[in-house]
Amino acid sequence: MPINNSRLLPLKPTDDELIAAYAGGTADAFDALYARYRERVYSYCFRALSYDESQAADCCQEIWMKVIKATSTYRSNGHFDRWLFGLAHNCLVDRYRQQSKMLLSDSDDEAVSLENFVHRFEQCDNLQTALQKLPLAQRSALLLHYCEGYSLTEIADLQSISTQTIKSRLRYGLSKVRGWLGEDHV
């Protein structure tokens, strides 16, 4: 059965309009929305997941599937991007937990444990490696603040935690990175 794309979209539709149009049955609306955020979401996942392209692709697919399924229940408030990055953050946390469980259950696998151990104490010479060593919560907060440009309040809102927590995560994250790379570097 062919999909009906006959509904006309506004010239410059907002995110909420696109979501509403998609929920109403316009498939093109989703394409437009996806085109707006595909790179940002992918970059965020790629950087947060230690520059692993396959993991980032899987995580992105998961995020967009959640978006697709939640369009009918989405409450339009003009902050679709925050909602999207909130979903992305939750996906990253889920993935991180799954990996942690897998690492614990595969503790016999010496190769993985050794790699992880070496990676932990590897000398950091740039921000890229320093970020990989940070806990996910701090890494995510730093990436959202400095890469995506969200304020502390916005990050707190999208992660559903207090601003104070975000502030402390940023402070600890930055101090660790500075400790590894030196004051002059960052």
Added chain:
Amino acid sequence: MSDTHNKLQNEFKNLPDAQPPFGHDTRIKALAREHLQSQRDDRARTKRWAGGLATLASAALVFLIAAPLLQKPITLESVEELSDAIASEQMIIEDAASAVEPAIRHEITPQKSSAGGGSEAIELDRAESAQIVLPRAKILAEPLANDEADNLVGRATKSFSGAQLKSEDVESPTLESLLAKLEQAEKKSNLEKAKQIRDEITRLFPDYINNKK
């Protein structure tokens, strides 16, 4: 602070970046279209079910409404007739009560004038009114099966019988009534009364006495 922030931002912007792999976008868009299609199918299925249920519900409703009508048609006329019957029944009850009441009151209330010479006329009046009232009360009260009406009829009957005996005395009494009175007097051992009645019978019905002899 802002310099540090800008410097940090530049550092973070210079982090390695990557593009989604080939086919990634197509897959996600296809998933979006698939989801839309499945939603449409679900809606269509729900609509079909809802349509079927609505048809069933309306059929059930029609049946519920039609079933009593098929059994016994109720028309506006019949409803009016019913209400009229109820109203007339009510009127009958009221009529019966109002018709019987004066006679009973008349019987129950002690007559001051009965001590004097007008006692016979009063008794006659009572008998007449009781004779009129009793049949009417009986006819009206019987179908009602009303305790009140029964009570009234009982009282009216008493009144009638009492008044009848008295009125027979005043008017030309029949042989049967005199014999009944005689029997009553003999039962009560009222010899004087019995003698009076016998005299009366002898006076009024000499043939009866002769035949008896």
